[in-house]
Amino acid sequence: MARTQGITIKDVARRAGVSITAVSHALNGKGTLSAATREHIREVADEMGYAADALARGMRSSTMGAVGLVLRSLDALGDYKPEGVDVFEKFVGAAASQALARGLSLMLVPDLTRAPVPPLTFSMDGYIITNPHRDDPVVALLDKRGIPYVTYGRAPGRPDFPYWASEDDAASARLVLDHLAARGARSIALVRGTDANAWNDEHEEAYAAWCAARNMPARLYELAERAGVGGGVDLARRITADGLPDAVFCLTGRHAAGVQEGLIAQGIAVPDQVMVVAGSDSEHSRGARPTISALELDPVGSSGALLDILQALIAGTEPAAPRITQAHLRERESTRRRPG
Amino acid sequence: MARTQGITIKDVARRAGVSITAVSHALNGKGTLSAATREHIREVADEMGYAADALARGMRSSTMGAVGLVLRSLDALGDYKPEGVDVFEKFVGAAASQALARGLSLMLVPDLTRAPVPPLTFSMDGYIITNPHRDDPVVALLDKRGIPYVTYGRAPGRPDFPYWASEDDAASARLVLDHLAARGARSIALVRGTDANAWNDEHEEAYAAWCAARNMPARLYELAERAGVGGGVDLARRITADGLPDAVFCLTGRHAAGVQEGLIAQGIAVPDQVMVVAGSDSEHSRGARPTISALELDPVGSSGALLDILQALIAGTEPAAPRITQAHLRERESTRRRPG
DNA sequence: CTAGGAAGGTAAAACGTTTTATACAATGCC
DNA sequence: GGCATTGTATAAAACGTTTTACCTTCCTAG
Numbered sequence: 001m002a003r004t005q006g007i008t009i010k011d012v013a014r015r016a017g018v019s020i021t022a023v024s025h026a027l028n029g030k031g032t033l034s035a036a037t038r039e040h041i042r043e044v045a046d047e048m049g050y051a052a053d054a055l056a057r058g059m060r061s062s063t064m065g066a067v068g069l070v071l072r073s074l075d076a077l078g079d080y081k082p083e084g085v086d087v088f089e090k091f092v093g094a095a096a097s098q099a100l101a102r103g104l105s106l107m108l109v110p111d112l113t114r115a116p117v118p119p120l121t122f123s124m125d126g127y128i129i130t131n132p133h134r135d136d137p138v139v140a141l142l143d144k145r146g147i148p149y150v151t152y153g154r155a156p157g158r159p160d161f162p163y164w165a166s167e168d169d170a171a172s173a174r175l176v177l178d179h180l181a182a183r184g185a186r187s188i189a190l191v192r193g194t195d196a197n198a199w200n201d202e203h204e205e206a207y208a209a210w211c212a213a214r215n216m217p218a219r220l221y222e223l224a225e226r227a228g229v230g231g232g233v234d235l236a237r238r239i240t241a242d243g244l245p246d247a248v249f250c251l252t253g254r255h256a257a258g259v260q261e262g263l264i265a266q267g268i269a270v271p272d273q274v275m276v277v278a279g280s281d282s283e284h285s286r287g288a289r290p291t292i293s294a295l296e297l298d299p300v301g302s303s304g305a306l307l308d309i310l311q312a313l314i315a316g317t318e319p320a321a322p323r324i325t326q327a328h329l330r331e332r333e334s335t336r337r338r339p340g
Numbered sequence: 341m342a343r344t345q346g347i348t349i350k351d352v353a354r355r356a357g358v359s360i361t362a363v364s365h366a367l368n369g370k371g372t373l374s375a376a377t378r379e380h381i382r383e384v385a386d387e388m389g390y391a392a393d394a395l396a397r398g399m400r401s402s403t404m405g406a407v408g409l410v411l412r413s414l415d416a417l418g419d420y421k422p423e424g425v426d427v428f429e430k431f432v433g434a435a436a437s438q439a440l441a442r443g444l445s446l447m448l449v450p451d452l453t454r455a456p457v458p459p460l461t462f463s464m465d466g467y468i469i470t471n472p473h474r475d476d477p478v479v480a481l482l483d484k485r486g487i488p489y490v491t492y493g494r495a496p497g498r499p500d501f502p503y504w505a506s507e508d509d510a511a512s513a514r515l516v517l518d519h520l521a522a523r524g525a526r527s528i529a530l531v532r533g534t535d536a537n538a539w540n541d542e543h544e545e546a547y548a549a550w551c552a553a554r555n556m557p558a559r560l561y562e563l564a565e566r567a568g569v570g571g572g573v574d575l576a577r578r579i580t581a582d583g584l585p586d587a588v589f590c591l592t593g594r595h596a597a598g599v600q601e602g603l604i605a606q607g608i609a610v611p612d613q614v615m616v617v618a619g620s621d622s623e624h625s626r627g628a629r630p631t632i633s634a635l636e637l638d639p640v641g642s643s644g645a646l647l648d649i650l651q652a653l654i655a656g657t658e659p660a661a662p663r664i665t666q667a668h669l670r671e672r673e674s675t676r677r678r679p680g
Numbered sequence: 681c682t683a684g685g686a687a688g689g690t691a692a693a694a695c696g697t698t699t700t701a702t703a704c705a706a707t708g709c710c
Numbered sequence: 711g712g713c714a715t716t717g718t719a720t721a722a723a724a725c726g727t728t729t730t731a732c733c734t735t736c737c738t739a740g
Contacts, residue, residue: 006462006485008725008726008727009726009727009728010726018689018690019689019690019691020690020726020727020728021689021690021691021692021728021729022688022689022690024727024728024729025689025728025729028728030728030729031688031689031729032686032687032688032689033687033688033689034687034688034689037688037689051457051462052459052726052727052728053399053462053463053725053726053727054459054460054461054462054463055395055398055399055404055463055725055726055727056399056695056725056726056727056728057459057726057727057728058395058695058727059393059395059396059399059694059695059696059697059725059726059727059728060694060695060726060727060728060729064395064459064460065458065459065460066447066458066459066460089429089430089432089433090429092429092432092433092448093429093432096448096450097450099448099458100450100458103458103459104458105447105448105449105458105459105460105461106447106448107406107445107446107447107448108432108436108439108445108446108447108448109445110436110437110440117391118405118406118439118440118443118444118445119392119394119397119404119405119406119443119445120394120404120405120406120445121394121445122346122391122393122394123393123394123395145346283623283626283627286623286627287623287626287627289629348695348696348697349696349697350696358719358720359719359720359721360696360697360698360720361698361699361719361720361721361722362718362719362720364697364698364699365698365699365719368698370698370699371699371718371719372716372717372718372719373717373718373719374717374718374719377718377719392696392697392698393695393696393697395695395696395697396695396696396697396698396725397696397697397698398697398725399695399696399697399698399724399725399726399727400696400697400698400699400724400725401698401724401725
């Protein structure tokens, strides 16, 4: 298809009776044109409905006005299936609207390092990478190409890299733990995922510190992200075998739903005997019975912050980074203990 | 930022000791080069990790390898907030993975006609528009620009436009109605949205025909999409005031959740007195108690079909279109009648 | 009256490709 | 031996911008 039946800068120049340089300068506020000429050109351009071609503009080593989004955690899940991982679904929506508000396009790019790379991949102005792994090849690739990027969640193993934004994971963990402690929990188990990302690591660290400060034994379990609800059900058996804790804090919603289901199947009452909390809200925590208390992240705030940083990076100015947002605890039935 | 510290065709040409034309021809299988030269150039290019710049390639009136996705129904909701509208969340994910499988990038473009249009907007090879309205300005704009597009759901008021794919809405409606009739429903109310899109219109039409064929009175209600759960709760009062039907079929999940909530608040038993079905599955239908039976669409199949059609259109060949996929009914508690 | 700016404008190069037209051998034919 | 044909390769134009460097005028200060 002829991409180019559109109005070009040449058409505008001819119609306005000036050079194409004049048109470019008038429209971009550069050069030294008289106010009158400038105004005249603007009028003609408007009238003709002229809009500079992004490709041609991009070629001239300017920017594209588009950023890519890589959902790293989903890549880890194998198939690119966002279903049920609703943090990311929400994040995509939030990022798209935040990008639009800044006049940017958002391109979804599943895995930069996998075989058939979509053509525009390396022409993006920059990238947002959610939850990068330790030694993430996508990050390495962008570094090598010199393409600016920001990460949602700290890049593990790179304490020097400041261009990230995230909810305050340590604060989130304390929020949950304090909530449980206030409801009488003396022994709290943590179920983390196996991905080596900041999300898992920072929650674990904060949990360990919190337990240590209270002289409470730390009970840590690891469960692969892809094990899903079923993995949680199985894990519940191991947890009870180790001795019933007062509460279980699962970092992912599917694990929480599974663990709770497993506990209940063993005849254990939630929340009366054991309380359950999910570290990220999802349909699993909302749909379970009893409904599961969960941390609600701030995708709008976080994606907005990421785009701010990325825009500064692209513009070559030094951004204020990192930026921290706050998660909120949504209390549901799984931690609503009967009085007495 | 210099977009272009990458390897250019010139570098490859110099290294291989040939002209840039030769490189271009070798890599694109054009021209009349000897097999040996061709092979040699390919090797050098591979070794250097050369990949043609999509922008420069796009300029030469070739294609971009990228398509845009406009979620029309979300635009209609006012804010661009996909939360809770999980058909679209799933559709975005499915479309992204299907696009990748075809070597295409997917760009999210909120509303083409609203003020600050992202730069790349008009450089896309084509567009997918979900649920276009009657006289949709986005469609008009693409027509005017001569940009190919396909629609998820028929474009209302344009029976001649074949480039769409969708679940078979009429069949879906019959699936639900037959299901309800088999469980003893003699009177079924339909709650549709107010958007003038094919989704609403075709379900209504199939409903009317189905009722007429069975000599059953049609009871039609309209409720604005944006009224959400609350609107459903209110509507429940009107429905009962008109005389209790045996079942209510709501085209959106939020309406279904609201209507059910409103019925139960009036002391009406679901499913024993009234059954409830949602036309599209969402967290609202899954999370409600009782859980609500719902149609589960086929985002993977539909987005794949749409991309097939769009690719043909872009390539200039005549696609097989329209293409119809099938929804499935997921039975839940809201239609599980106690025996007897 | 002239040197030196400033003010207002433009021609042309550059960006990295693809494509069209052309050049140069070597071969085959009469 | 001249002439068309074939096989291989390249130069240059084109795509639509932005940017750099330059060119006129016109004014002002000395």
